[in-house]
Amino acid sequence: MSGDQLSEVFDLIEVRGLLSGGFAVRGPWVSRGVIRDSLKLLAVVSGRVRLMTDGLDRPIDLAPGDVAVLNSRSWVELRGGTGDGPPVELVPEEIDPGAALVGADLDVDDIVLGGRVDINDAGRALLLQALPPVGHVRGTAASATALGTSLDRLFDEVSGNRIGSAFAIRQYCQLVLLEVVRAYLDQAALPPGWLRALADDRLRPVLALMHAEPGRHWGLDELARAAAMSRTSFAERFRTVAGVPPVAYLNRLRMMLAQRALRDDDARVGSLAAELGYSSDSAFSTAFKREVGESPLRYRYRVREEASAR
Known part of the structure; x- marks a missing residue:
């Protein structure tokens, strides 16, 4: 049996990272939504985003390459963009990430990807117990270099709409999830559990x-x-x-x-x-x-x- 216990446990609990949403927007914007997944990921590809969810005393500011991990939260609000006028309201349920990101400009747009983590019944309590209610993985950290690369490749596949993109997106979602866990192990104090x-x-x-x-x-x-x-x-x-x-x-x-x-x-x-x-x-x-x-x-x-x- 392999000495890589993280890979083994991931296999045992059948963990899968899946793309669930995403958008590119210019100017001021806000997105509010109910969270229906036990474990949700929000990744900022470009721009700056302010995140608020239940259980936080103050918002979290996310920079490019940052990922927020939301564990058993019930709602989330994201805000970003600059400029005059009222913010554009984005409804997550109405956004198709494939269509929304085609033609997105990394130099101009705020680009956010949303994902969820599927796990089997055996692993649900195990993984949720091992993570805090809200985690913040910083893309600027030395331990997150591979995470930034995986996010960029995921964005390229989603926005490029090339042949075989659905297969590639599934693979990169898995890699993003793995790199999030790796980076979080290096960046934060974990609660008691198997990851720690x-x-x-x-x-x-x-x-x-x-x-x-x-x-x-x-x-x-x-x-x-x-x-x-x-x-x-x-x-x-x-x-x-x-x-x-x-x-x-x-x-x-x-x-x-x-x-x-x-x-x-x-x-x-x-x-x-x-x-x-x-x-x-x-x-x-x-x-x-x-x-x-x-x-x-x-x-x-x-x-x-x-x-x-x-």
């Missing part, structure tokens, strides 16, 4: 062990040695950084692996239980139902029915 744990130099070797052998019965002493810490210090640091004790993190990892196997493979429940370190089918099924809310077989049937209905 992945960024912790002392805990990273421990997570590598658990991800490499999730079915092994890891002892606290063994994990503490991997972190080069005492048992007590390690247990305290892990809980503080990850938000849960090591055994709870390992159990959640096992359940995500189980959901992927039940969703994508034809593995028998008994074989899966043994692979993930459970002493019996019933012990695995009990743990699965406690975490997921339904039995392994019922979960497999439901997700496959939902996939075939799409």
Whole structure:
């Protein structure tokens, strides 16, 4: 198994970045809208934008290359542009980004791209818990160089309307999401959760062990040695950084692996239980139902029915 735990977890929770909107406008403007997605991204390609949403005491000023990450927010207001006269009101639901950005001028227009993040049920709480209500990734930071490049390429594809653009847009949306997470890990203090744990130099070797052998019965002493810490210090640091004790993190990892196997493979429940370190089918099924809310077989049937209905 790869030592890249971020990629592995992204695969487990089936994370996808998707373009959901965008506009180019000159002069003063304002855009207000209800947020229907759990996790929304707003990226400024050019111009300067003032963002306000529920939970903020004051607006956030976004510069070119900046991305705002809105986690479980209910509304957003964006303002920008200069000049005389009342601001043009933009209604997000009425904007087709493909049509709105064709012919946009980076030197003159304010250009904003909107995106959403789709994740499966297993990852929803995991990812939302790991991010703050509002995050601000600054495009001027050294860690955001690749983010700026990905944003520029995404804009080129959306505005260029070339053959194969739909495929390219999907790929660049994925890259933008990845670069947002990478840059945010370097720029901000994360709340306790798996993203913060992945960024912790002392805990990273421990997570590598658990991800490499999730079915092994890891002892606290063994994990503490991997972190080069005492048992007590390690247990305290892990809980503080990850938000849960090591055994709870390992159990959640096992359940995500189980959901992927039940969703994508034809593995028998008994074989899966043994692979993930459970002493019996019933012990695995009990743990699965406690975490997921339904039995392994019922979960497999439901997700496959939902996939075939799409």
